[in-house]
Amino acid sequence: MKTVSAIGIALLFACQSCSTTSEETTLAVENPGTVSVAESPQTFNLESSLSNSAVIGSSTNKILSTDTIRDNLFLSQYVSENRYLGTVIWTKENETFNPIWQDKDSSDFPPHTFSFVDFDRDGRKDLTLYFGQEEVYGTEVYLNQSSKDYRKENFKLAYQNWNDYSVIVDIDGDGVPELLDSGYEGTEHVEGPEFFLTDDVREQVHQKYDQIARVEGANNFTFNMPNYFKVFNSFVMDSIKVFAYDNGRFTDKTCMYTDYLDWRIGILKQMGTDNRNDSKRINELISYLEKKKTCN
Ligand SMILES: [Ca+2]
Numbered sequence: 437m438k439t440v441s442a443i444g445i446a447l448l449f450a451c452q453s454c455s456t457t458s459e460e461t462t463l464a465v466e467n468p469g470t471v472s473v474a475e476s477p478q479t480f481n482l483e484s485s486l487s488n489s490a491v492i493g494s495s496t497n498k499i500l501s502t503d504t505i506r507d508n509l510f511l512s513q514y515v516s517e518n519r520y521l522g523t524v525i526w527t528k529e530n531e532t533f534n535p536i537w538q539d540k541d542s543s544d545f546p547p548h549t550f551s552f553v554d555f556d557r558d559g560r561k562d563l564t565l566y567f568g569q570e571e572v573y574g575t576e577v578y579l580n581q582s583s584k585d586y587r588k589e590n591f592k593l594a595y596q597n598w599n600d601y602s603v604i605v606d607i608d609g610d611g612v613p614e615l616l617d618s619g620y621e622g623t624e625h626v627e628g629p630e631f632f633l634t635d636d637v638r639e640q641v642h643q644k645y646d647q648i649a650r651v652e653g654a655n656n657f658t659f660n661m662p663n664y665f666k667v668f669n670s671f672v673m674d675s676i677k678v679f680a681y682d683n684g685r686f687t688d689k690t691c692m693y694t695d696y697l698d699w700r701i702g703i704l705k706q707m708g709t710d711n712r713n714d715s716k717r718i719n720e721l722i723s724y725l726e727k728k729k730t731c732n
């Protein structure tokens with residue numbers, strides 16, 4: 437656990453060793469067959485909808501949960517006796533549920549948290565999932581290109597981070613969400629160094645959180661922040677990147693967010709005057725962030 441753990445600063449600097457909350461990871465196991473769709477008074481018989489044998493799940497599999505995505509999309513997760521099998525997304529027409537997409541995953545690190553946010557502003561909610569456990573962290577975003585029929589392309593992979601949970605957050609308050617990425621390369625999770633904040637700097641971080649979460653970024657609440665994302669974030673000692681949707685995929689657009697970079701640099705400079713902190717690391721980060729202000 438990091439030195440800093442206050443929830444109020446978590447959006448911007450949360451501890452990377454934090455795991456998901458029990459609320460996010462505890463999924464009620466339903467009886468196989470009939471499933472109650474969350475936020476919907478209706479129920480449907482899953483077994484009768486599984487005529488497509490290619491789709492994960494059968495009457496012998498358990499369903500972990502079903503989530504209503506809106507946009508007439510529904511999500512189910514499947515497990516066998518003791519292993520996750522995968523995720524299926526359904527549509528509903530004429531009271532019948534039809535599978536349109538699946539993500540088979542029987543690995544040791546299946547997805548555990550799902551979020552539906554429209555990144556490309558086409559009116560269809562895109563799928564973001566977090567996978568991993570213990571020291572494994574990962575984020576994937578799939579763009580919703582759904583049709584009425586089952587096909588792999590209904591949700592197209594557009595972003596991947598296999599070393600951390602990235603945060604969906606509207607950093608500049610323009611109503612369009614960005615992905616705040618911890619900035620590390622590769623597939624190994626990187627644990628940042630310990631650091632210390634004075635009360636004054638901590639208060640500045642609190643204020644920035646409030647500004648992003650409640651003032652500039654009113655839309656952040658519809659992006660499930662802060663409910664999901666207050667514990668997942670880029671740490672103050674991370675070499676962050678900001679990814680934004682651009683023409684079919686997410687690209688590093690960090691240089692477009694100079695106000696945010698300047699703010700982080702200001703915090704780091706104040707931290708650098710505190711001799712409890714690793715000044716070499718802080719100076720490297722400041723140099724990194726200064727370079728990121730220039731678009732290549
Ligand atoms: Ca979309």
Ligand SMILES: [Ca+2]
Nearest residue numbers: 606608610612
């Ligand atoms: Ca934005």
